[in-house]
Amino acid sequence: MLLLLKPDITPVEIEHLTRRLAWMGLQAVPSHDEGRYALAVVHGENNQVRAEQFKSLPGIEAVLPFAQKYKLVSSTAKKQRTLIRIGDKIIGAENQVTVMAGPCSIESFEQIETTAAEVARAGGAVLRGGAFKPRTSPYEFQGLGEQGLQYMQAAARKHNLLTITEVMSLEQIDLVASYIDILQIGARNMQNFNLLKAVAKAGKPVLLKRGQAATYNEFLLAAEYILSAGNAQVMLCERGIRTFENYTRNTLDIAAVPVLQALSHLPVIIDPSHGVGIRQFVPALARAAVAAGADGVIIEIHPDPDKALSDGPQSLTLPQFTEMMQTLRKVAQAVDKQIVK
Ligand code: PEP
Ligand code: MN
Numbered sequence: 001m002l003l004l005l006k007p008d009i010t011p012v013e014i015e016h017l018t019r020r021l022a023w024m025g026l027q028a029v030p031s032h033d034e035g036r037y038a039l040a041v042v043h044g045e046n047n048q049v050r051a052e053q054f055k056s057l058p059g060i061e062a063v064l065p066f067a068q069k070y071k072l073v074s075s076t077a078k079k080q081r082t083l084i085r086i087g088d089k090i091i092g093a094e095n096q097v098t099v100m101a102g103p104c105s106i107e108s109f110e111q112i113e114t115t116a117a118e119v120a121r122a123g124g125a126v127l128r129g130g131a132f133k134p135r136t137s138p139y140e141f142q143g144l145g146e147q148g149l150q151y152m153q154a155a156a157r158k159h160n161l162l163t164i165t166e167v168m169s170l171e172q173i174d175l176v177a178s179y180i181d182i183l184q185i186g187a188r189n190m191q192n193f194n195l196l197k198a199v200a201k202a203g204k205p206v207l208l209k210r211g212q213a214a215t216y217n218e219f220l221l222a223a224e225y226i227l228s229a230g231n232a233q234v235m236l237c238e239r240g241i242r243t244f245e246n247y248t249r250n251t252l253d254i255a256a257v258p259v260l261q262a263l264s265h266l267p268v269i270i271d272p273s274h275g276v277g278i279r280q281f282v283p284a285l286a287r288a289a290v291a292a293g294a295d296g297v298i299i300e301i302h303p304d305p306d307k308a309l310s311d312g313p314q315s316l317t318l319p320q321f322t323e324m325m326q327t328l329r330k331v332a333q334a335v336d337k338q339i340v341k
Helices: 011-023 051-057 109-122 147-158 170-179 193-200 214-230 254-262 272-276 279-292 318-334
Strands: 002-005 027-035 035-044 060-064 084-086 089-091 097-103 126-128 162-166 182-185 206-209 234-240 266-268 296-300 339-340
Touching: 002 011, 011 027, 011 035, 051 060, 084 182, 097 109, 097 318, 109 126, 109 147, 109 318, 126 147, 126 296, 147 162, 147 170, 170 182, 170 193, 182 193, 193 206, 193 214, 206 214, 214 234, 214 254, 234 254, 254 266, 254 279, 266 279, 272 279, 272 296, 279 296, 296 318, 318 339
Parallel strands: 097 126, 097 296, 097 339, 126 162, 162 182, 182 206, 206 234, 234 266, 266 296
Antiparallel strands: 002 035, 002 060, 027 035, 084 089
16 A cells, blocks of 8 residues: 655654554555655555555545555655665666676686776776676586675775675675675575565665566565565666577566666666677677666676686677777767766
8 A cells, every 4th residue: 555645744743653554563664755755555465454444544645555566666656766875876866877897706806806997997887796606507616705705895996886796695695795885686596585685684785686587576576575674775687587599598678677667666777798698799788778778787797708717608808898888878878868987
């Protein structure tokens, strides 16, 4: 339910109403949009509520049911787009595009530092790199762990970049959060609900990747876990889905940009690298993402992709990345956007 509050309601009355709802066993999340206050009321399956219950409460003008199971992530609950704030940087602002780039895996200080220098020089804002890697085979490189986090933090600080890395399990959350700005939940863990609830509590923004076979509804419900656990700083990342096509690694679903932006107020980030899996096609898909209105892109790049310990075939070389950034800027300009650092 969304409770639209009367325009003249005071903050004290809202507080009073929130407490009353809590007493009824309901969680009320306030929002303030276009000059109007609203409360999104969340309830569990065993706590069904009816619109009539609210109509008689003071301060309420209208009661709107949610059309979907997800509530806090929905654009019904909040009209204004969510901005991700990290220090003095913002992700998700209107007319802005954030570029995140870096290797699939952090391999050495030299590798991540060389990459960071290029990301910063070319106009990227966030350095990516995996320290705990979800590899399909147990015999493949699993990541440098804490050592990798230390390397990435040092490289990012040197070049004034934010950082993002994947957290795969509950035990890794505090360690990763102590070094890194944005916590990534990988496609394979999109429906690891305990991980979603725990990562929400780390006090850091979360980039949630779409599962390989997840519908928009399942994706948004996964994000709802994080918001309902108290963390509204969430980005949705489309990274390709499984289809019958097997020439490319996955099928990048560009429709996810306008669809998710219509269904939700959360920023939408596109990962063309995992989306297509072939280096040659990554720049075109990054341009398509920006043209479609994505809030950002996340790109795998490597100083020597042929020697990369993971995802080399889809990683751009550093010069290819810089060239891609130049064309990305033109596309951004054509749709009234700007790539921001
Ligand atoms: C990655 O970002 O390197 C990664 C493993 O992504 P995904 O979870 O989308 O496969
Ligand atoms: Mn990868």
